[in-house]
Amino acid sequence: MIRKTIAGAILAMLPTAGFAQATLTAETTSPGSTPHYIDTTLAAVLDAAGVATMQITEGATLTNSVQAVAEGQLDIAPAPLILPFLLSRGVGPYSGLGAERGGELAGNLRALFFSAPSAQLFGHYNSGAIQSPDDIEGKRIYNGPPRGAALTTGRAAIQLLSGLKDGEGYEGVQTPWPDTVGTITGGAVDGWTLPEGLPSGRQIAIAAAGGTTLYDIPSDILNSELGQQIVNAPGNVAYSIPVEEYRAAYAGNDITIVTDDDSFDTFALAFAQIVPASMDEELAYQITRAYLAGQERFLTGSPRGPYLFLSFGDINGSAQGICGAVTLTMHPGAIRAYEEAGHTVADCARP
Incomplete structure (x- = not known):
């Protein structure tokens, strides 16, 4: 996988008085993704404020990025909250670390701010073998990268929609993020489930090869026992947007949106912008202050x-998405910035 490194997009202004501009190493997902937009916007904001220059590696696998931040090898990264949860237990992609080492590393993570930008959807080409979620059985479904949070939620979404499990009722197909669009447009799969921001450049690129239909999760399924287990699972939060707003976001593209009511309802990946617990308190404060x-x-960007x-x-x-099974807490510098701006911070978010 080719990975590119980019620095702050604009020239730095004069540093904040009494605070020298820092250089931060960062990793993010591929261009066109929501974490990439957040990270590159943060880089521009920090650069303009004279706080820091972010040297960003694109196309990263966030499973690895989270561990790198925990080990102090990386300064900042976006983290789907399921990953610190799995790391803290030494399971899933971190099973090789074991519970003790995983818990130790997870304890080295702190959050600066949070987001929930990537909502799970299901899609297919209108001319393909799938014409609704009822047709998933026996088909090839793209459900994420080879490992990590997106694969977990992708499998959960298909199980919710169809009752089928990867490798049993359907064939799950995974590729690294940069290959997602090519895999789908090349005809290697019959349908796909992905966590997407709104609007998604990836979905627009997929639809450029032919008309598509995107689905939310019907309310009765989402409100079922299994649905609520998934919505409330570590790293997930509920997501709902009026369907007319959702459709308007894709206006001009050959994309049909199907819901069972007047809103696009599903679950989203909750994210935190993470840094090492050892980050200087003043630096964490300045970063969060500039973000706010x-x-x-x-x-508006x-x-x-x-x-x-x-x-x-x-x-x-x-x-x-914290203060439950996910126990990630905020950096003291970030807490200071929020409180200085007049916001409250729950006790459970404090280290």
């Missing part, structure tokens, strides 16, 4: 800005 001050840029569900207000824990 940059709210308008985050919300892309059509997806209003649908990032970034944490620009109070932190109550549950809305951010």
Whole structure:
């Protein structure tokens, strides 16, 4: 996989008085993804504020990025909250570490801010073998990268929609993120499930090869016992947007949106922007302070800005996906920035 490194997109302004501009190493997902937009916008905000220059490696596998931050080899990365949870137990992609080492590493992570930008959907080409989620059985379904949070949620979504498990009722297909669109447009699969921001450049690129239909999760399924288990599983939060807004986001593209009511309802991956617990308190404060001050840029710099569900207000824990099974806490410098801006931070979010 080819990985590119980019630095801050604009020239730095004069540093904040009394604080020298830092250089931060960071990793993010591929261009066109929501974490990539958040990270590159953060880089521009920090650069403009004279706080830091972010040297960002694109196309990263966040499973590896989370471990790198925990080990102090990386300064900052977006983390689907399921990953710190799995790391803390030494299971899943971190099973090779074991519970003791995994728990130790997870204890080295702190959050600066949160988001829930990537909502799970199911899609297919209108001319293909699948014409509804009822047709999934026996088909080839793209359900994420070879490992990590997206694969976990992808498998959960298909199980919810069809009752089928990967490798039993259907054939799951996985490729690294940069190969996702090519795998789907090349005809290697009959359908796909992906966590997507709104609007998704990836879904627009897929639809450029032929008309597609995208589905949410019907309310009766989402409200079932299994549905609520998945919505409330570590790393997930509920996601709901009026369907007319969802359709408007894809206006002009050959994309049909199907829901069972007047909203697009599913579950989203909850994210945190993570740093090592050892990060200097003043640096964490300055980063978070600049992030909060940059709210308008985050919300208006892309059509997806209003649908990032970034944490620009109070932190109550549950809305951010923490303070339950996921015990990730905030960096003291970040807490100081939120409180200075007039926001409250729940006790369970404090280290």
